[in-house]
Amino acid sequence: MRNKKRVLAVAFAAAAALTLSACGSDTSTDTSVADVSVETESKPATVLDQPFTKPDLVLTDTNGKPYDFRERTKGKPTLIYFGYTNCPDVCPLTMSNIALAKRALPKADQDKLQVVFVTTDPERDTPASLGSWLKAQDPEFTGLTGDFPTIQAGARQIGIGIDAPKKEKDGTVVSMHGAQVIAFSPKTDKGYVLYSEDTTAEDYTKDLPKILEGKNP
Numbered sequence: 512m513r514n515k516k517r518v519l520a521v522a523f524a525a526a527a528a529l530t531l532s533a534c535g536s537d538t539s540t541d542t543s544v545a546d547v548s549v550e551t552e553s554k555p556a557t558v559l560d561q562p563f564t565k566p567d568l569v570l571t572d573t574n575g576k577p578y579d580f581r582e583r584t585k586g587k588p589t590l591i592y593f594g595y596t597n598c599p600d601v602c603p604l605t606m607s608n609i610a611l612a613k614r615a616l617p618k619a620d621q622d623k624l625q626v627v628f629v630t631t632d633p634e635r636d637t638p639a640s641l642g643s644w645l646k647a648q649d650p651e652f653t654g655l656t657g658d659f660p661t662i663q664a665g666a667r668q669i670g671i672g673i674d675a676p677k678k679e680k681d682g683t684v685v686s687m688h689g690a691q692v693i694a695f696s697p698k699t700d701k702g703y704v705l706y707s708e709d710t711t712a713e714d715y716t717k718d719l720p721k722i723l724e725g726k727n728p
Contacts, residue, residue, distance in 0.1 A: 555710035556718060556728045562701035563693065568665035570629065570657035573642030578655055580627065580665070581700075588723045589625040589695040591702075593666050593673060595632035595686045596644040601708050603648070605692065610649040612715030620723055623697075627653045629662060631688040632676045669693050669702050694718075698725035 568580040580591075590609060594602035606628060613621055628645060630636035633656045636644075641654040656662075663673045666689070674687040690708035695701060704722065706714070718728035 555706055555714045557705040557707075558727050559703050559705060562696070562699065562703035563669040565695060565700055565702065566665040566668035568629075568655075568661070568668075570655040570661065570665075571638055573638045573645065573654045575638045578653070580655075583653075584625050584627070584695065585700060586697055587625045588623060588697045588725070589627060590692055590722075591627045591629065591669070591695070592692045593629045593631050593662070593671050593688050594690070595630050595676070595688070596636050596641060597632065597684065598686070601690050605690065605708060605710075606645070606648045606652070608710065608712040609692070609715055610652070611712040612719050613649060615716045616719060616723075620720070621651075623723055624719065625653065626651070627655060629655045629665070631662065631666075631673050631686045632684065633657055633659055633662060634676065635684070694722050696725035697723070704728060 565581045565584070570578055570580070572578040592602075592605060592609075594605065596602070606626075609626055613624055613626065616624065626649065628641075630641055636654075636656050638654070638656060641656055645652045645654045659675055663675075666673045671689040671691060671693075672687075673689065676684050676686040678684050692706040692710065693702040694704040694706070696703050704718075704727070721728045
């Protein structure tokens with residue numbers, strides 16, 4: 512087993528709610544998940560002792576149609592990430608790394624994997640703009656938008672903290688959000704693996720074949 516780190520879901524939720532990244536900014540309130548981990552190994556993947564239930568999240572996809580996250584990803588290996596398209600660094604890098612790893616899979620496995628990107632900046636990330644941005648990463652990625660309270664509540668169900676976007680003095684809008692990727696098992700539909708923002712394309716490439724089968728990476 513490549514990763515032996517375990518965390519209690521309750522402890523993780525408390526930490527993740529405090530771990531917010533300001534994309535493109537040096538300011539952050541960084542309380543590391545490792546600070547409250549039962550074991551603390553420096554590995555990208557964290558296998559949760561108490562997996563998360565899929566969030567009850569119904570939003571709008573890039574075609575302008577309702578998307579029920581639980582129903583549409585039921586029984587499928589799924590990765591979910593909360594971010595925004597105007598993010599200059601962390602968000603596009605995360606999605607690019609996942610896209611690269613996905614392309615390394617056999618075509619049949621690529622079709623099984625569900626990758627869902629939920630915007631944390633719904634005022635600017637319309638279905639059309641979100642769809643255009645994701646198409647450059649992978650046209651099969653699912654993009655979701657909607658009202659901010661619904662998005663924030665859904666993120667909290669899996670321990671991801673999100674603050675409402677704020678405008679800086681220079682006019683830029685910054686969205687503070689947890690930068691973790693959660694993997695859901697096709698066997699249990701539980702979110703059982705967490706990936707940090709430091710996870711590389713190589714890390715995902717190694718782990719995705721196991722995620723597809725609901726195994727621990």
